[in-house]
Amino acid sequence: MRRPLGCNGKPGDSGRKAHARKNQPPCSKCKEASNHAKRERTRGQANPRKVHPCGTPAAARRHRYNDEPLDFACKVAEATYRAEQRKLATKKY
Ligand SMILES: [Zn+2]
Numbered sequence: 001m002r003r004p005l006g007c008n009g010k011p012g013d014s015g016r017k018a019h020a021r022k023n024q025p026p027c028s029k030c031k032e033a034s035n036h037a038k039r040e041r042t043r044g045q046a047n048p049r050k051v052h053p054c055g056t057p058a059a060a061r062r063h064r065y066n067d068e069p070l071d072f073a074c075k076v077a078e079a080t081y082r083a084e085q086r087k088l089a090t091k092k093y
């Protein structure tokens with residue numbers, strides 16, 4: 001059972017919504033379908049972890065984290081990023 005179905009026979013949040021429209025509390029089936037859909041959604045957002053390519057501050061951080069030597073592109077990116085952060089920090093309004 002991968003996607004639980006609500007009592008309307010559909011996966012996702014639609015069963016719970018149908019109950020809500022009728023001012024009913026969702027039944028256990030629809031609750032489960034709705035929770036599952038929510039879980040799927042959050043996982044879907046969290047899952048695509050794209051690896052930042054070299055030449056970005058994030059890649060430089062990854063190199064440090066993995067104890068890898070920093071390549072030129074990443075060194076430049078990190079230096080630029082730090083300079084920008086410094087500029088932002090000292091900016092007066
Ligand atoms: Zn239901």
Ligand SMILES: [Zn+2]
Nearest residue numbers: 054059071074
């Ligand atoms: Zn790199």
